[in-house]
Amino acid sequence: MLDKFRAQPRENKVSLIKSAIGKVKLNGFVLSMILVGIFLKREKRPTAIVYSLTADQIFSNSSPAQVIRFLKEERFAFLANFERPLIEVRSLKTIFFYNPSFTFDVPTYILCKVLNRRDYLRIVKEIKVKVRSQEKSTDSTFKKFKENSFDPIVYSHFFAHRGNTIDLVTTQTSMFKVPVAFKYASSQKKIMAWYSTNSKPIYAAKDSLRLGIRIDAFKDFIDEHWVWNEDEINFLQSNGVENVIAVGPIIFNDKLIGKGDPEKFVITYFDVTPIQGNEGFYSEVNTISVLNSILKLCDVLNEKYPNRLVLQIKPKRKYYNFHSKNYVSSIKTHSKMKKIELIEPTANLYQIISKSDLVLAIPFTSPALVAKEMCINRYFVSIGIEGWDVPLTSSGVDVVFQLEDLITKVQTEIRRKFNY
Numbered sequence: 001m002l003d004k005f006r007a008q009p010r011e012n013k014v015s016l017i018k019s020a021i022g023k024v025k026l027n028g029f030v031l032s033m034i035l036v037g038i039f040l041k042r043e044k045r046p047t048a049i050v051y052s053l054t055a056d057q058i059f060s061n062s063s064p065a066q067v068i069r070f071l072k073e074e075r076f077a078f079l080a081n082f083e084r085p086l087i088e089v090r091s092l093k094t095i096f097f098y099n100p101s102f103t104f105d106v107p108t109y110i111l112c113k114v115l116n117r118r119d120y121l122r123i124v125k126e127i128k129v130k131v132r133s134q135e136k137s138t139d140s141t142f143k144k145f146k147e148n149s150f151d152p153i154v155y156s157h158f159f160a161h162r163g164n165t166i167d168l169v170t171t172q173t174s175m176f177k178v179p180v181a182f183k184y185a186s187s188q189k190k191i192m193a194w195y196s197t198n199s200k201p202i203y204a205a206k207d208s209l210r211l212g213i214r215i216d217a218f219k220d221f222i223d224e225h226w227v228w229n230e231d232e233i234n235f236l237q238s239n240g241v242e243n244v245i246a247v248g249p250i251i252f253n254d255k256l257i258g259k260g261d262p263e264k265f266v267i268t269y270f271d272v273t274p275i276q277g278n279e280g281f282y283s284e285v286n287t288i289s290v291l292n293s294i295l296k297l298c299d300v301l302n303e304k305y306p307n308r309l310v311l312q313i314k315p316k317r318k319y320y321n322f323h324s325k326n327y328v329s330s331i332k333t334h335s336k337m338k339k340i341e342l343i344e345p346t347a348n349l350y351q352i353i354s355k356s357d358l359v360l361a362i363p364f365t366s367p368a369l370v371a372k373e374m375c376i377n378r379y380f381v382s383i384g385i386e387g388w389d390v391p392l393t394s395s396g397v398d399v400v401f402q403l404e405d406l407i408t409k410v411q412t413e414i415r416r417k418f419n420y
Contacts, residue, residue, distance in 0.1 A: 037112035037120060045114055046086035048167040049106055051179040053252075055091035056317055060346050062252040064099045070252050079226070079245070080167040080189060088179075106181065107146075107154040115162065126153055147180065155184040164188075171195055175218050182221040192218065193226040195250040197366040197395065200235050202281045205389045212239045226250065228369060231395040249370055256351040261310070265414050268312040268343075268356040269294050269381075270367035271331075274324040281388055282362070284324040289384030290362050291330065293403050295339065300407055305414055314343040314352060316365075350374070358413060364394045372397055377413055381406065 050071070058067055071082040088106045095104055103109040111123060130149045159166075159181075169191045170179055182190055203210050225244040227233055233244045260266060271291065274284045298311045319328050335342040343352060349370060353359055359371035359378040371378035372395070380399040382390045383406065392399055400406045414420070 037124070038117060040112050042116065043100065043113050044084060045162060046166060047081040047083045048085045048169060049181065050085055050087040050169045051106070051181070052171040052174045053087060053089055054173075055089055055093060057252055058087075058089050058102070059091065059093050061317070064097075064102055066254050067252045068101055069254060075247055079224075079247070080169065080191060082167075107151045110158050110163075111154050115158065119157065119161070123153060123157055151180045152184060155181050159185045167191065169193055172199055176214070178218050178221045190221060190223045191226060192222045192224075193250055194228070194232060194236075195366075197228055197232065197369055198364045200364060200394075202363065203389050205387050207389075215239060215241055228366070229395055249366070249373060251349055251366070251370065253349050256348050256354075258351045258355040260355045260357060263308075264310045265305070265308050265358070265417055266310045266312065266356045267294075267298070267358045267360060267410070268314060268352055269360045270314050270362075270365060271316065272362050272365060273315055273317070273319060274327050276322055276324050278324075281385075284327055286385045286388075287324070287362065288327055288330065290381050291327070293381065293383035293406070294360060295334065296403060297406055297410060298339070301410060301414065304411070305418075305420075308414065308418065310341065311339065312341045312343050312352070312356070314347060314367075315345045318345045357417060358410060363390055363399055364397075368397045369395055379406070379409070 048071075053067070058064060067087065068085065071085050076082060085101055086106065086109065087102050088104070089102055090104065092104070094102045111120060115123070127150060130153065131145075164186050165188050166185070167189045168179075168181055168185055170182065170193070172192060172194045175192070199213065201210075201213065219241070223243060225236060225241060226247045227236065227244055228249055229246050233246055236244045269291075272282045272287060274282055274287045276284070278284065294311070298309055301309050313331065315331075331340070331342065334340045349367060353367065353371050353374055353376055356371070356376055359368055359376055360381050361368040361378070363380040363382055368378045368380055378397055380394065380397055382388075382399050382401050383403050390399055390401075400409070
């Protein structure tokens with residue numbers, strides 16, 4: 001055996017070594033399941049499984065408790081059964097900060113904590129057989145084995161015998177590759193929740209070919225789509241998507257309402273922090289242009305109405321190294337100069353908007369639609385953005401293209417508030 005290995009070309013030796021290491025890892029994974037899973041306390045079956053939520057959505061911009069409260073709002077009561085939701089979040093926080101409704105990996109949770117021990121041992125045995133058959137298979141890496149073998153084995157058994165009444169929910173972040181469960185489930189309902197309102201493409205003016213969104217990856221696996229409003233329904237239907245329902249804002253925040261300052265006119269700008277090198281609509285050039293326009297707006301109004309204006313900026317998420325350095329630097333500089341008040345990305349969206357006199361957002365992000373729902377004045381700002389075909393309005397929120405126009409509109413609101 002050793003002589004045969006030595007006789008192999010170097011490339012083959014490396015491949016064999018990698019395959020052997022991969023097999024050891026897989027065997028270790030199966031062994032750990034046998035040792036741990038057999039003793040774990042079994043939980044009740046979930047009534048719904050939710051995929052594709054991010055760690056930022058759950059642990060930064062919201063909290064596990066808020067997410068559960070959101071799912072149990074009355075408006076969803078007749079659309080899905082969220083009595084016992086199980087939510088998959090790919091974050092180690094789901095392990096270190098235990099919450100029974102959250103898991104790092106749904107198939108492992110189902111195998112070790114939901115299926116009875118007899119089914120559990122039967123599936124583990126099937127997985128062990130699959131591991132032995134790997135040899136030089138492309139499934140020899142742990143990630144590929146889990147996606148191509150482990151998950152399908154667990155899901156096919158679970159949905160065939162125990163899970164045929166469970167609602168499945170994912171978000172539009174998985175529109176190019178739905179979770180594996182959606183391909184094996186004969187569940188009561190399979191849902192895609194469109195939590196973002198800027199999934200609608202904004203085309204460059206020079207683009208003659210406007211293909212819309214690609215639905216091939218998910219159209220055969222989704223029974224129902226949840227969106228914010230009628231405008232979103234029309235958009236999806238125009239792209240060939242059926243069974244679309246407007247459910248209102250899809251935001252994992254408690255509806256906290258605060259009181260505004262009667263002595264100040266508060267403008268809150270909800271930005272989209274550009275990615276370094278991005279050439280799309282939310283590029284550094286476009287976002288800085290909108291930011292500078294809003295700063296100029298405040299300069300003009302501060303001269304006319306001294307000590308009346310407050311400009312707040314809430315980043316969509318906290319700043320990372322991959323964000324535009326110029327944009328972030330500008331924000332931080334103006335914050336130090338006290339020209340703006342920088343709000344934490346984790347702040348409650350409803351509370352901030354309720355305390356605002358005016359909400360500004362770059363097209364076509366969701367805070368403006370939340371402001372509309374709360375009857376707070378709002379505009380999309382596209383000042384200085386050139387070469388893009390931006391509609392005049394979206395979901396009933398007007399787009400402002402000229403600084404002078406924005407100054408006039410805001411000045412009217414200031415005079416109305418303070419009876420000038």
